[in-house]
Amino acid sequence: MRKNIRSRLFITASVLAFGAMSSVGAFEALPQQPPIPKDNPMSPAKVELGKQLFFDPRLSSNGTLSCNSCHDVSGSGTDNRAVSLGVGAKAGGRNAPTVWNAAFMTAQFWDGRAATLEAQAKGPILNAIEMTMPDEQAVIDRLSSIPGYKEQFAKVFGGPNSLTYDNLAKAIAAYERTLITPNSPFDRYIKGDKKALSAAALRGMKEVQAIGCTGCHNGVNFAGPALPMGEGFYQKFPTFTDNDYVKKYKLDEDVGRSMVTKNDADQHMFRVPTWRNVALTAPYFHNGSVKTLHEAVRVMAKTQLDKDLAGQQVDDIVEFLNSLTGEFPKQTLPRLPGTPNMSVINE
């Protein structure tokens, strides 16, 4: 309860004072390293194990979907669909958020129902319309039947009883903390390369401050201020509902965070999504209803700030948002441990 009041107060204050705020650092370059929780230190072996798990379709009941299926790290860290399809092609309720730079988010899922990457990783595997494993024990049983995983869990976490659901989540989260896209044109600009941004992007950069977008989209990930981990930064969406967009894109059908908190004050509250790599993560919004970034900019200006933007403003803002596409690190494809002479998928 306190959390949301604090978030809303912050927004109000920051929108009023954004001019001053931006000049003292509304814009920040992306760090090379995200926050690392004390109870899940990084190690190369843990990251490698987590990468294997992230890519392994055996974490889904019928062996068809891995984390990477909907959060494709070959691309935008999403599936570029309105909503993802789970086992049996069942449609999920919300658009898949990008896994790139998720390590900088202060809460996970659109409704912030997971405070950490570790907590998030546990969700889709057991979700009844996503990877549909029946329960934690079924996941552990399956992984325990894969010798290469048993060995790696023992090595990484120590001890004979190291293959646990908690440790599975820790390994995946450790891998996800390596999925950082630094050195976007914006970051290079912020660090002093004044030629890194085009004239249009620079105009867009001023617009997003002048209009008020950066009241929420600030911080290293343009997803709100760096609150203590797990708190999350939320905003009501849509805020202004008396416009055609809300009906056209069904923006008010999902009550968002209140489904988690059971608090009416959280109705239609959503985690503020990142702007980083947003040019690559279409379609947009929690329901994936808006197909282009240009339209998403128009919708946001109207529903959140009650402003109608001119075409040039939209173009310039889109140009600025494109400057937030970072450098995606080269990765090796993991080798998934095999199960000689048998399959662990029973269909």
Added chain:
Amino acid sequence: MRKNIRSRLFITASVLAFGAMSSVGAFEALPQQPPIPKDNPMSPAKVELGKQLFFDPRLSSNGTLSCNSCHDVSGSGTDNRAVSLGVGAKAGGRNAPTVWNAAFMTAQFWDGRAATLEAQAKGPILNAIEMTMPDEQAVIDRLSSIPGYKEQFAKVFGGPNSLTYDNLAKAIAAYERTLITPNSPFDRYIKGDKKALSAAALRGMKEVQAIGCTGCHNGVNFAGPALPMGEGFYQKFPTFTDNDYVKKYKLDEDVGRSMVTKNDADQHMFRVPTWRNVALTAPYFHNGSVKTLHEAVRVMAKTQLDKDLAGQQVDDIVEFLNSLTGEFPKQTLPRLPGTPNMSVINE
């Protein structure tokens, strides 16, 4: 017609004469390079383009499936399912063959309906229960809307009209020709490392010759002799039908190659599958009905050679087959070219 007669004559002759044949080279190490067709020379840029296409789910109608979904190069080059699930979770009719070392096969698909990797690559994308793109033009239209692909096709194949379905298939095939797993324990043994195989594997190696398995499972890929490209090497499966396995595993329901040739003589003829990495590609046979390699060995001995194997024979043969698991080359994960500000998937 001539082809199949030749294959069957060859089998008969080789089974009768396998003793002499094995001593003159029934066993061959896997070459580091597969055959390269003259009309599709390899280049690093072509292989990189092909890898991107192989991993790109935008080659499926709803953006959920890539070639890699069912031929997972993180693992066995299969999906370790009885049959694969296409768009909308529709079940295919046959078990997905491995893409690893497919470049050494003299025909593609279980029924050999594609003579080359290029011809094979064109199939699943348009198949009505696999990736379900409506037609070639729809694939080309979609790829043409992705700037990074337009550029790469022009660079790799030359000219403004280089983004064609033929060239798409050529790029994918070029990538697949890099998917070779050399240096298995067996290969090291053949090349002179007499300690590379266990005593059990050596016993199994003798068994597969003595029993007659290598009458068909010979050549560099243990999938038949190196006939001219496109000819294919087929065998009737099941050959002996008066046993419980045929009914239990429904082995005679699929008429195989005759569906392609419309020739009754090809009823139940199937391409002889590779033994390489067979320990990792469970479940087994064209319908994926047999869950373990031990059972697959028993079934093959009975249905193809009318022999009942002792437990020790089965164990030894499985041990030998495990010695055919090769070294999987490290690969970088491709970066899929984006479509800034929009998605090409319309759902």
